[in-house]
Amino acid sequence: QGPSVLAAAGRFQEFSQATHARVQLCVACCLVQLGVLPDKLNPVIRPTMETIKQESDPLFKRIALDTLFRLLQHCSTRSPCPNAKILRNLITMATRDQLHTPSTKVPFNAYVALVMRHSVAGSGFTTPSTPLTPAPAALANAMTFPSTAPPSAGPADRNPTGIFPSVEASCDQFDGVLTLSVQQLVSSVVTGRRTRTLSSPVHSITMATTAMSSNVSVEPVQLSALLASSDPADQTILQRIGSQQALQHLCAEFGDQLPQGLPVFWDMMMSSLESITSPLTEESGLSDDIMNQLMTSLQLCEICVPRLHAQLLDKFEGVLNQLFNCVLCVYTSVRHMACRVLAALASRSLTPVMQGLMDRLSLLTNEQVACYRCGLIESIMHIVDAVRLSIVPYVVLLIVPVLSRMSDQNSAVRLSASLCFATLIRLMPLESGVPNPEGMSTELVARRDQERHFLEQLLDGSRVDDFQLPCTVEAELRKYQQDGVNWLAFLRKYNLHGILCDDMGLGKTLQTICIVMSD
Numbered sequence: 001q002g003p004s005v006l007a008a009a010g011r012f013q014e015f016s017q018a019t020h021a022r023v024q025l026c027v028a029c030c031l032v033q034l035g036v037l038p039d040k041l042n043p044v045i046r047p048t049m050e051t052i053k054q055e056s057d058p059l060f061k062r063i064a065l066d067t068l069f070r071l072l073q074h075c076s077t078r079s080p081c082p083n084a085k086i087l088r089n090l091i092t093m094a095t096r097d098q099l100h101t102p103s104t105k106v107p108f109n110a111y112v113a114l115v116m117r118h119s120v121a122g123s124g125f126t127t128p129s130t131p132l133t134p135a136p137a138a139l140a141n142a143m144t145f146p147s148t149a150p151p152s153a154g155p156a157d158r159n160p161t162g163i164f165p166s167v168e169a170s171c172d173q174f175d176g177v178l179t180l181s182v183q184q185l186v187s188s189v190v191t192g193r194r195t196r197t198l199s200s201p202v203h204s205i206t207m208a209t210t211a212m213s214s215n216v217s218v219e220p221v222q223l224s225a226l227l228a229s230s231d232p233a234d235q236t237i238l239q240r241i242g243s244q245q246a247l248q249h250l251c252a253e254f255g256d257q258l259p260q261g262l263p264v265f266w267d268m269m270m271s272s273l274e275s276i277t278s279p280l281t282e283e284s285g286l287s288d289d290i291m292n293q294l295m296t297s298l299q300l301c302e303i304c305v306p307r308l309h310a311q312l313l314d315k316f317e318g319v320l321n322q323l324f325n326c327v328l329c330v331y332t333s334v335r336h337m338a339c340r341v342l343a344a345l346a347s348r349s350l351t352p353v354m355q356g357l358m359d360r361l362s363l364l365t366n367e368q369v370a371c372y373r374c375g376l377i378e379s380i381m382h383i384v385d386a387v388r389l390s391i392v393p394y395v396v397l398l399i400v401p402v403l404s405r406m407s408d409q410n411s412a413v414r415l416s417a418s419l420c421f422a423t424l425i426r427l428m429p430l431e432s433g434v435p436n437p438e439g440m441s442t443e444l445v446a447r448r449d450q451e452r453h454f455l456e457q458l459l460d461g462s463r464v465d466d467f468q469l470p471c472t473v474e475a476e477l478r479k480y481q482q483d484g485v486n487w488l489a490f491l492r493k494y495n496l497h498g499i500l501c502d503d504m505g506l507g508k509t510l511q512t513i514c515i516v517m518s519d
Helices: 002-034 042-054 058-075 083-095 109-117 178-191 201-211 220-228 232-261 263-274 288-307 310-317 320-327 332-346 350-365 370-407 411-425 442-459 479-493 508-518
Strands: none
Touching: 002 042, 002 058, 042 058, 042 083, 042 232, 058 083, 058 232, 083 232, 083 263, 083 288, 109 178, 178 332, 178 370, 178 411, 232 263, 232 288, 232 310, 263 288, 263 320, 288 310, 288 332, 310 332, 320 332, 320 350, 320 370, 332 350, 332 370, 350 370, 350 442, 370 411, 370 442, 479 508
16 A cells, blocks of 8 residues: 555645646736736746746647747846846757757768667667567657667777667768768657668658658647656657757747847848858868857757748748858758758748759769768658659659769768659659649749750650660661660669660660660
8 A cells, every 4th residue: 555655645645736837827917918917927937938848738839839920029128137048948959969960070870879779778779579668758749859770890980889880871970961970860769679660661762751751740649758758858848849849939930020039049040051151171270169059040940941031031941041041061960950841841931942953953963072962862852752642743853863873982872872863753754744833933944844854764764765876887776676775875874874785686786786886
């Protein structure tokens, strides 16, 4: 009976504390609604912020969010004004979870630590015979991040834990695709295997991008698990969710007056991003503080874009060049966050984002600068997942450059391209009946027609263009030999690979000589 009494006493204490906090919130709400604020605002601010951070009941959470909005309105002309401090506290909570806002120096370590923390006997990955059971709030609620495989075996700085003997994609401060790496890691944990093959690329990319969305809604069972957990990491996740909900609520309530109503918040979101006038390199020499400010700016953009007033979207379209500079930069975490912001923006305004992406797709073939290829392929992953079927008009424009990266020398680019291609090719049957999107440039319309012609040839060999030999061959090519030359010319034109196969004596050498001569 002793344990039962103690358990009952513990539940009563929790109920009493929750009730006390809710009563304080209601009092604070009444004072704010009446516009009767005390000289010292702590009795109003504290219960409001605590509810935002820890309340599970949607009704009381809504009351806290509305109270916060009206409090900031009332205090905008107050001296001294508490708004800046309140907003900075919210922003700190929203950005300190490294499962959601990765570190610029060790972007992958937080995920490895999460797996290690919830592994059997702390041994890292388990064998299939002893499947791993993640904590309720951990992998199931890595809700804002990709899911990938562990860092590649190699130098110590790329595999700091030493627990992953065999991997498919590396990820460190400068190299890799974080979305892919976390995807493979989570997939390995879920399946109880050390590594994961690409047997289900669609499932893999879905897991990755779902985990990284900016949606902060949480299932009740997940929220209950977070509230019941004493793990500081889970408490950080809980506070991050509450602060994101608060920031999104403020964006929706202030509407097009957000820059004027919350100038500190708007400045923290835009100023660091606006300063990125070119892709960052290792020689940029940015301090840790400046890098952290940039990551905070990108995180706030991702949080707020889904709830931003339509008139303010023009301001974000004005910093598209800066966002793409971040996508092309040398830092893995910055590329990753910029890709997520582009995906959020594309879900609101697709045409300008796709125009900016198409203008830079030629960099996807730059064999000398891996960060360009990593950033662009990761941005495609996120945008495709964010806009779903809205990407159909652009499918033919994306498939060709993605296809060319499926043989990339960088394993992260190669695997990411394979996942993207598996998703895009399934949308091809829908493409032919879709009109050009409103606002698509004439250049993109013409390129779309060219790429469609390429794909028709790729998917149906009988539609490959006839190749006219630029020199004289002292032989008459038979039809099947001309078809072989046409096919080889098609492969060469689009930098593809292939093998010419046929029985002996049917002219494979002749067909090859024709292509070699044409060079």
